[in-house]
Amino acid sequence: MSGSEPFRVLVLSVVKHDYVARGVASHPRFELAVVADDANQPDWVHQRNETFAREHGIPYVRDIEQAIMAHDVQVAVVSPEAERHCELSVRAANAGLHVIQDKPMSNVVSECDRVVEAVQRNNVRFLMWNRNFLPAVLEAKQVVDRGSVGDLVAVHVDFYFAKDAGPPKGSRGPGDPPIDWMETLKAAHVTGADGGVGKQPMGELSIEGCYPLGYMAMLCGIDVRNVFARTTAHFHQLNVDNDVEDLASVSMQFESGVIGSLAIGRIGNASHPDIGEIKIHLVGTKGAMVVSEARPEAAVYYRGQPDSEFKNQRLLAADNDFLLADNMARAIDSGGETILDARTSRQITAIVAAAIESGRTGKLVTVT
Amino acid sequence: MSEATRLALLGPDERTSALHYACERISAVRVDSETFQGVIACSFDAACSMAEQGKHVFLAGPCTESEEQAKQLVELCRSRGVTLFVGDLPRNVPACAPMLGSLAEGKLGAPGLLRVHRWRQEKPKAMSDLLGDIDLSLHVFGNAPTEVFAMQRDDVGFIQIHLGFPDGGMALIDYATLPSGRGYDSVCLIGATGAAYADDHHNSHLLFTGGDPQAWISDSGNGLAKEVAMFVDCMEGNAVPPLGCEDILRVHRVLDAVQEALETGGVLRQRGETYERV
Numbered sequence: 001m002s003g004s005e006p007f008r009v010l011v012l013s014v015v016k017h018d019y020v021a022r023g024v025a026s027h028p029r030f031e032l033a034v035v036a037d038d039a040n041q042p043d044w045v046h047q048r049n050e051t052f053a054r055e056h057g058i059p060y061v062r063d064i065e066q067a068i069m070a071h072d073v074q075v076a077v078v079s080p081e082a083e084r085h086c087e088l089s090v091r092a093a094n095a096g097l098h099v100i101q102d103k104p105m106s107n108v109v110s111e112c113d114r115v116v117e118a119v120q121r122n123n124v125r126f127l128m129w130n131r132n133f134l135p136a137v138l139e140a141k142q143v144v145d146r147g148s149v150g151d152l153v154a155v156h157v158d159f160y161f162a163k164d165a166g167p168p169k170g171s172r173g174p175g176d177p178p179i180d181w182m183e184t185l186k187a188a189h190v191t192g193a194d195g196g197v198g199k200q201p202m203g204e205l206s207i208e209g210c211y212p213l214g215y216m217a218m219l220c221g222i223d224v225r226n227v228f229a230r231t232t233a234h235f236h237q238l239n240v241d242n243d244v245e246d247l248a249s250v251s252m253q254f255e256s257g258v259i260g261s262l263a264i265g266r267i268g269n270a271s272h273p274d275i276g277e278i279k280i281h282l283v284g285t286k287g288a289m290v291v292s293e294a295r296p297e298a299a300v301y302y303r304g305q306p307d308s309e310f311k312n313q314r315l316l317a318a319d320n321d322f323l324l325a326d327n328m329a330r331a332i333d334s335g336g337e338t339i340l341d342a343r344t345s346r347q348i349t350a351i352v353a354a355a356i357e358s359g360r361t362g363k364l365v366t367v368t
Numbered sequence: 369m370s371e372a373t374r375l376a377l378l379g380p381d382e383r384t385s386a387l388h389y390a391c392e393r394i395s396a397v398r399v400d401s402e403t404f405q406g407v408i409a410c411s412f413d414a415a416c417s418m419a420e421q422g423k424h425v426f427l428a429g430p431c432t433e434s435e436e437q438a439k440q441l442v443e444l445c446r447s448r449g450v451t452l453f454v455g456d457l458p459r460n461v462p463a464c465a466p467m468l469g470s471l472a473e474g475k476l477g478a479p480g481l482l483r484v485h486r487w488r489q490e491k492p493k494a495m496s497d498l499l500g501d502i503d504l505s506l507h508v509f510g511n512a513p514t515e516v517f518a519m520q521r522d523d524v525g526f527i528q529i530h531l532g533f534p535d536g537g538m539a540l541i542d543y544a545t546l547p548s549g550r551g552y553d554s555v556c557l558i559g560a561t562g563a564a565y566a567d568d569h570h571n572s573h574l575l576f577t578g579g580d581p582q583a584w585i586s587d588s589g590n591g592l593a594k595e596v597a598m599f600v601d602c603m604e605g606n607a608v609p610p611l612g613c614e615d616i617l618r619v620h621r622v623l624d625a626v627q628e629a630l631e632t633g634g635v636l637r638q639r640g641e642t643y644e645r646v
Contacts, residue, residue, distance in 0.1 A: 153524050156542060158483060160558065169560060228517040228635060232536025234480040234560055247480050247558070249538045251517060251530045259519050259528050261540055263483050271563035277556065281485055283544040285524055288487060290569045362515050362532065363646055364635050
C-alpha cells in the first residue's frame with residue numbers, strides 16, 4: 001500500500017444499507033469526509049443521509065456540487081436508490097472523482113453506458129461493490145488459474161437467499177390494495193433488506209444478480225452472447241403486485257464457448273436453515289469443483305435463539321470489504337482497473353436486462 | 369405374495385449385479401433364469417422379446433431410445449396384458465424420497481425450481497440417458513414443460529437442459545462428464561413455502577493422507593430394491609407403475625424436443641402434444 005494521505009470520500013447519498021460506505025471507511029487509505037445529496041430529494045432521503053453523517057461525525061450538505069468543491073474529496077461512494085445510481089456516478093466522474101458504486105449498476109443499460117463513457121472520458125477509476133473477495137470465491141479462482149480443472153466448460157451459480165420479502169404470494173384479500181414497493185422497501189431498512197428501495201420495483205435478477213454474475217466475470221469473463229431465462233413471482237405478494245420476479249433461472253451462452261447458468265431467488269426464511277444456499281459449480285476439461293460460497297463459517301446455537309439470527313456466521317466476510325477498498329486504492333494509485341469495473345458492470349446489467357426480457361417473452365435473447 | 373415371485377435378470381453384468389443385489393433384499397422375490405414370471409431387462413430388444421412371451425417387464429433404466437420404440441413396447445405389453453415398469457429412476461432413489469414426500473404432503477408448496485447437477489464418468493450415450501431427470505421434472509411439476517431449451521458442449525460431454533412449466537415453474541438440469549472416478553449428484557427443489565436439498569457435497573467426508581485432504585461421498589443408495597418390490601406389486605395387480613404408459617411417451621416427446629433444441633440452438637414451445645420452434 002502507498003503511504004500517501006488517505007483519499008477523502010464523498011458519500012453520495014446513503015439511503016439504503018450503508019455497508020458500502022462502511023466498508024470503504026474500514027480501510028486506512030480512505031477517510032469519509034462528507035455526505036451529500038440533492039436538495040430536492042424527499043425528507044426520508046435527507047433523514048437517512050443525516051443519520052449516517054451524524055454517526056460518522058461528518059457534515060451533511062444538501063448540494064452535491066457544493067460539497068465536492070468545498071470538501072476536497074477524491075472519491076465518491078454512491079448508494080442512493082438504484083434508479084439514481086448512474087446519474088450520481090456520472091456527476092461524480094465528471095467532477096473528477098473516482099467512483100465506488102453500490103449494486104446494481106442500474107436497471108437501464110443506457111444509463112450504464114453513460115457511466116462507462118464518463119469514467120473513461122474523465123480517466124477515473126470505477127468499482128462496483130461486489131463479493132468477489134469472499135474467501136471461497138478467491139480460492140475457486142486460484143484453482144481455476146492453476147489449471148486444476150483444465151479449461152472451463154461450464155459455470156453454474158445457484159444463489160438462493162432465504163429471506164422473506166413481506167407476506168406470501170396469494171395473501172392479498174379481495175379489495176386489498178397492491179403492496180406498495182417503495183413503502184415496503186423503505187420499511188425494510190431496519191433489517192438491511194432494502195437493496196431494491198426506490199420508485200422502480202426490481203426483481204431478484206436486478207437486485208442481487210450482479211453478485212453471481214460478478215463471480216462468473218472473475219472466474220471466466222462475462223462475454224455472454226445470449227440467454228434463455230425463466231422468471232416468476234413465486235414467493236411473495238410484493239413481487240406479484242409489482243410484477244417483478246423473486247425466482248429466476250438463466251441459461252447463458254458465452255462467446256468463449258463456456259455454458260453458464262444462474263438460478264436465483266429470494267426463497268423465504270423457511271426454505272433454508274441459514275442465509276440461503278449459494279453454490280458455485282465449475283466444470284472443466286480436466287475436472288470439476290463444487291464450492292459453498294458462504295464458507296468458511298462457524299456455527300452458534302443456543303436456547304431461545306431468535307429465528308432471525310443466522311446460526312452459521314461467515315468468517316472473514318469483513319475481509320471482502322477491506323479487500324475491495326484496497327483494490328480500489330491500488331487502482332487509483334496505478335491507474336489500472338478494479339476487480340469489477342464500469343465496462344464489466346455494464347455487461348452484467350445487459351445480461352440481467354436480457355434475462356428479464358427472455359423471462360417475459362420465452363425467447364432466446366441476445367445480450368447487447 | 370404367497371410364494372416367491374421369480375424374476376430373471378437380462379443384461380450386462382455391470383448393470384445386473386446391482387439389480388441382483390436388490391432382488392436378494394426382497395424375501396418374496398427369487399432370481400430364476402429358468403422359470404420366471406417377470407424379467408428385469410436392460411435393453412429394448414430383450415424387453416420386447418420377453419413381453420412377446422407374456423413376461424412382465426421391468427426396464428432397468430432408459431432402454432427405449434425414441435418415442436416410437438417406447439410406443440412399440442407399450443403396445444406390446446398392453447396387448448400381452450403384462451406390466452411394463454420403468455425402473456432405475458431418480459424419482460425413486462432414497463435421496464429424493466424426503467423431497468418428493470414433502471412435496472406430495474404440501475409442505476413445500478407449489479414447486480418453483482428444480483435444480484439438478486448430474487456429473488458422471490461417462491458421456492450420455494443417447495438422449496434417452498437423460499430420461500430419468502426429465503421424468504423427475506415432469507413428476508415434480510405434474511405437467512409437461514411448456515418451453516424447452518438446451519445447450520451442449522459435445523466435445524466434453526456436457527449438456528444443459530432448461531425447461532419452463534405452467535405457472536412459472538422451471539427446471540435447470542446439467543450433465544457433465546468427469547475425468548474418472550465417482551460421480552456427483554445434487555438435486556434441489558425450491559417450492560413456494562419450503563425447499564429440499566439432496567446434495568452429495570453435503571454428504572461428503574474427508575480423508576487425510578498427507579497434503580490436502582480428499583473428499584469421499586457417502587453412498588445414498590439407488591432405490592432398486594424398492595422399485596423391484598413395486599414391480600412385483602404391479603405384477604400381482606395390487607398397484608400401477610408410477611411411470612405409466614402415457615407418461616413414458618410424454619417423457620420421450622420432451623427428450624425429442626431437447627434434441628431439437630440442441631440441434632437448432634432455439635427454444636421450443638409446446639403445441640398440443642408436440643413442440644415447435646419459437
